Amino acid sequence: MTTDRTDRHLVIGAGSSGLAAAKSLRERGFVVDVVEREPEVGGNWNFAAENSRVYASTHMISSKPFTQFPDFPMADADPDYLHHEQVLAYLQRYARHFGLYDVIEFRTQVDACRPLDTVVGPGRSGWEVELTGPDGTEVRHYASLVVANGHNWSPKVPQYPGQDTFTGEILHSAGYKSGDQLAGKRVVVVGAGNTGCDIVVEAAQRAVSAHHSTRRAYWYSPKYAMGRPSDQVSDLIFSLRLPLRATQAIFATTAKLVVGKYERFGLPTPDHRFLETHPIVNQQLLYYVGHGAIQPVADIDHFESDAVVFTDGTRVEADLVVFATGYLIRFPFLPDDALPGQPGRPELYRNVFSPDRDDLFVVGLIQPDSGQFCLVNWQAVMVAAFLELQRDDPGAARRYLDEARDKIHERAQGGVALIDSTRHYVEVEHADYIRVLQREIRSIEGRARRAVAV
Numbered sequence: 001m002t003t004d005r006t007d008r009h010l011v012i013g014a015g016s017s018g019l020a021a022a023k024s025l026r027e028r029g030f031v032v033d034v035v036e037r038e039p040e041v042g043g044n045w046n047f048a049a050e051n052s053r054v055y056a057s058t059h060m061i062s063s064k065p066f067t068q069f070p071d072f073p074m075a076d077a078d079p080d081y082l083h084h085e086q087v088l089a090y091l092q093r094y095a096r097h098f099g100l101y102d103v104i105e106f107r108t109q110v111d112a113c114r115p116l117d118t119v120v121g122p123g124r125s126g127w128e129v130e131l132t133g134p135d136g137t138e139v140r141h142y143a144s145l146v147v148a149n150g151h152n153w154s155p156k157v158p159q160y161p162g163q164d165t166f167t168g169e170i171l172h173s174a175g176y177k178s179g180d181q182l183a184g185k186r187v188v189v190v191g192a193g194n195t196g197c198d199i200v201v202e203a204a205q206r207a208v209s210a211h212h213s214t215r216r217a218y219w220y221s222p223k224y225a226m227g228r229p230s231d232q233v234s235d236l237i238f239s240l241r242l243p244l245r246a247t248q249a250i251f252a253t254t255a256k257l258v259v260g261k262y263e264r265f266g267l268p269t270p271d272h273r274f275l276e277t278h279p280i281v282n283q284q285l286l287y288y289v290g291h292g293a294i295q296p297v298a299d300i301d302h303f304e305s306d307a308v309v310f311t312d313g314t315r316v317e318a319d320l321v322v323f324a325t326g327y328l329i330r331f332p333f334l335p336d337d338a339l340p341g342q343p344g345r346p347e348l349y350r351n352v353f354s355p356d357r358d359d360l361f362v363v364g365l366i367q368p369d370s371g372q373f374c375l376v377n378w379q380a381v382m383v384a385a386f387l388e389l390q391r392d393d394p395g396a397a398r399r400y401l402d403e404a405r406d407k408i409h410e411r412a413q414g415g416v417a418l419i420d421s422t423r424h425y426v427e428v429e430h431a432d433y434i435r436v437l438q439r440e441i442r443s444i445e446g447r448a449r450r451a452v453a454v
Contacts, residue, residue: 002139006126008033009387010142012333014104015043016091017364017376018148020069023098024380025146028388033142034100035131037109041095042088043150051153053195053327056178057202058084060371061194061281063229066430067371069094080229108133110333113145115357125359144359146383147331151365151426154328158190162303166321173199173324179206185319187211188308190300192218196324197282203322204293211316212285213308215299217268219255220286221279230281231370238431244415248273255279265289266296275416278369278427329365329425340408345425347408350440352379355405358390358397370430378437385444393451400444412436 011022014036025032038049046052059081060067067082068074072094078086095101109132116124126143155172163170171181173195179202187207189200192214203210225233237250251274262269265286288294298310307317329344339354339362341347346354346362354360361383364376390397414429 002128002141005033005140006143007031008142009144009146010035010127010129010140011146011148012110013043013148013150013364014038014041014095014100014106015045015148015150015364016373017150017380018043018146019091019095019098019100020373020376020380021146021148021361021363021383022100022103023094024377024384025387026098026100026103028384030384030387032103034104035108035110035133036104036106039106040092041100041104042091044152045084045087045091047084047088051150053152053174054084055176055198057198060087061223062231062371066231066235067373069373069377071377072097081223105133111137113333113338114335115338115359116141127359144361144387146361146363147334148363149331149333151329152327154330155323156326156328157323158300158325160300160302165305166303166308167305168318169320171320171322173322174327176322176324179203182207182320184208186317188213188297188316188318188321189324190214190321191324191326192216192280193278193324193326194281196322197280197285199322199324200294201282201284201288204288204291207320209295209316210288210293211295211297211308211318212289213297213300213310216277217262217270217272218277219252219270219274219279220259221255221281222258223281223283225254225258235370235431238414248275251275259286275369275414275429278367349401349404349408350379350382350412350436351426351428352382353386353401353404355401355408358394358401361386365426366433367425367427368430368433369428375428375430375433375437378434378441382437382441382444385441385448389444389448389451392448396447396451400447 008031009025011018011032011034014034018034022032022034038046040046044052044054047054063080064074074090111132112130114128116126116128119128126141127145129140129142131138155174157172176199182203183206185207186209187203188211189196189203190213200210200212221230223230297314298312301309301311307315309315339346340356348362349355351366352361363379366375368375412428412433414432
């Protein structure tokens, strides 16, 4: 039996992005269902969830003002960088405050989504959704989908020669939960993202030995600068609106003053300008490198039965190799052609809109240089404004998407040409991106006002 809910919109996921989407749509009078496969809100910040990728020591890498929702500040008593338990409690307070628990169906998984025009017939918009919940499987029809399933849950696992014959353990960081997994072992951590740096720091404290393998050089940023969270200092520099090269020079000079010569630590000097790749925000890595507890090494060349051999010829015997190599962007419940672009790299206008469909939106598919909650708030407001325009003037909404198609490749990256890497597929510069989203919201709302006036 199929339930007709085409008077409603479905939000998939009750993490920070799904909560923001549900809240924004409800504020504009839309009826919303939210489905979440876990028994609680929080998404990646719900440590107990099966697909959560936080570990016992995880803290935010952005400070409170650049992480919190703009209309729901974090508590004054909270530290600059919240622990994952505090972040989850914050998201739970947000959900209670805006009455979102009333519309969330927990332990409910989306199995498949099919456009109604392929199920019912041409001319129909909306989606047929197959779900499995506590009472079994059911099928529903919805007016639109807001996809907020996150993009840090499907591990990207590299392959090297000899990997299958390695007698030690190979673990992706998706399966890492605490330093207990490192205790007493010879550990190699692969990857210089913030997770990889966190894990190798814990290996320096718990393991017999800790080697850190990276493919390229990176800039390192402390969590504090001049006595303040470093992202707050960075934002002051961005607010000067200096020419890009001047801004990059200020950051690079500051990094060199704080770190000194990278070669002293056995680290390669960055071969790119500051901001052209995501900087490493870690206060402790260089400390442990300087104390000899972390040994920087090159990229892996191949595995041997009991060892890892690197591209510079270094050979290290290892019991455990941790791949902190990131995640794949996946929407397993959507048809392969639902979103334009290459597999794993959808082309979305402003990281939100599919220009081919006016009933499908993605919220949270960004990798910002600051906190995420503020940005997904404005993404959600933009979706709600568009649905309002679509309700009042479908033709105007269609024209908006037609115009978006011509600007699909525009990126809000502050004018920076990022290094071509999968970690930068959805990278945005937070101040530039907020300005872009707010401009889009004004444009959509202006069209809606004209439609009402007519």
